[in-house]
Amino acid sequence: MSPYFITLIVNNQRYVLEIGNRPGGVKPSHTLAHTLRENLGLTGTKVGCNKGECGACTVLLEGKPVLSCLVLTVECDGKSITTIEGLEDSQTGKLDPIQQSFLESGAFQCGFCTPGMIMSVKALLSSSSSPTDEEIREALSGHYCRCISHYHVLEAVTRALHKSR
Template sequence: MDLTLNVNGLPRQFAAEPNELLVERLRDGLGLTGTKVGCDTGQCGSCVVRLDGTSVKSCLILTASAAGSEVTTIEGVSATPDGELTGLQEALRQEHGTQCGFCTPGMVMALGEFVDNAAARGADAPTEPEIREWLTGNLCRCTGYHSVVRGVQRACSAQAAARQEG
């Protein structure tokens, strides 16, 4: 079947099998290897992308069901045009919220939605339990999550400060 997806702001047309998973199309078909394949069962969160703005596990989504949607991968948010990290990425870096890096793309995609939602609500500092609840869909064997939580809090605080200045 012929499909079109908007991936990282660019329309992509291709032929896909009915049972093709979105993670397969992104990695194998489009060469966007920042989206990782971890468990293949939707439990680890390594494959998280944003589908029409909502974080989803791309190993559980058929490519055909995403047709016509906007898909954002880590490559689409990884840096600003001038090469600087996004606020969340910089906060995670400063707080040592990454270790081996395997789970990092999925966490950045999922946590990016969390930080955006916090900003939309005007929340200055989400609580640790709120952040940890959001993270339940992302497994990390290296960080223990403490530094990730601090990174999210730092990113949210920076956004709140920017809102107050602007």
């Protein structure tokens, strides 16, 4: 049987991956979170619960936030994915204003939940230049953080909004 391949566009880079059981391949049962971390080495995407409850694994699929632990990699053939690694400027290394705002607001402790939160905020600010507090809370509602007050995160989002104006 001839091999079957899929293509993922991750952070503007094209990856062609073989589907199957061979070493380095992607099994039909593999999630996008698994493939990003284990095949592509993009470990900025975190896996907490691995069942859609914590938000840590959030990435953008065609610009929309998804829980990558619930998406099968084979479903993403030909699609564009952005992970936390894709937010900084690849030429200058400059952080995205949202990343910078999280740093300046001290909006994390262990940082495990942070990449997922930042990806959800990125999606929100890409679709709305002036979201209400309610919309910000709604966008962050699926993210579980065991370390800090979410008020720091809200401050970071407000700071990012000012930077983008």
